[in-house]
Amino acid sequence: MGATPEAPAVEPGPEGPGSAKPVLQVEGIHTYYGAIEALKGISLDVYEGEIVTLIGSNGAGKTTTLRSISGIVPPRTGKIVYQGRDITGLAGHTVAGMGIAHSPEGRRIFPRMTVLENLEMGAFTRRDQAAIRSDIDRVYEMFPRLKEREKQRAGTMSGGEQQMLAMGRALMAEPTLLLLDEPSLGLAPVIVDKIYEIIREINQQGVTILLVEQNANYALDVSARGYVLETGTVALTDKSASLRTDERVKAAYLGT
Structure with a gap:
């Protein structure tokens, strides 16, 4: 969907792959909701072709x-x-037009619109009608259930179907970087397995992914690297395989 088809050949380390430049650099950001400081100097890098995950407790x-x-x-x-x-x-809307698509927590699909209309909304920054139609067909190939529900109002679909729609809508923006927020939230394990198969497929098609996930087992299994966030700061960062064996991560997030 507008992304390069090949993942990078360099194996990412804790600081990213070799000397390559990051696709995304977040440098010491402080973000507030009113007077409440939610982020207290977060820094992270995401390199081309990676899946990077953010894990941590609520808040x-x-x-x-x-x-x-x-x-x-x-x-x-x-x-x-x-x-x-x-x-x-x-x-x-400017950020979206530059190639960053955001699939938000809670899906946030348009419930009164049909599946097709939701997908068309995902392409709101585009004018290439033939390419938009082609990308809708690609989304339907990836999520056959959406094709079956094409004319159905999105709000009447199951939670898993709505999550597929939220991801498909984000892909309609032709992203080079996809932000996925809690794709497994509220879904049955069999549906979560399917969602993560598709996340891998999207990444293999060349889309770089920054993933937020409450379920650390899924997140660390699919990602190359991870950042552990605690109260608005980065507490730990490493390769995902190393985080899986870290005693602090195991005790706090992996249920072991």
Whole structure:
């Protein structure tokens, strides 16, 4: 969907793959909701072709980090750089038009619109009608259930179907960077397994992914690297395989 088809050949380390430049650099951002400081100097990097995950408890700042990157809640201080360009404080529609798509927590589909209309809304920054139609067909190939429900109102679908729609809608923006917020929230395990199969497929098609996930087992299994957030700060970062064996992570987030 407008992304390069091949993942990088360099194996990412804790600081990213080799000497390559990050697709996304978040540098010491402080984000507020009114007088409440939600992010207290978050810094992270995401490299081309990676899946990077943010894990942490409720209130740690994971969702706010994604909302800051996508322009929904701009940081008060700090810097966000995407593909070498400072995007700090840009409006959400401008950020989306640059290639960052956000699939939000709680799906936030348009319930009274049909599946097809929701997908068309995902392409609101585009004017290439033939390519839009082609990408809708690709979304239907990835999520056959959406094709079956094409004319159905989105609000009448199951939670799993709505999550598929939220992800499909985000892909309609032709992202090079996809922000996924809690894709497994409230779903049955069999549906979560399917969602994560699709996340892998999206990444293999060349889309870089920054993933927020409450279920750390799924997140660390699918990602190359991870950041552990605690009360608005980065408490720990490493390769996902190393985080899985870290005693602090195991005790706090993996249920062991």
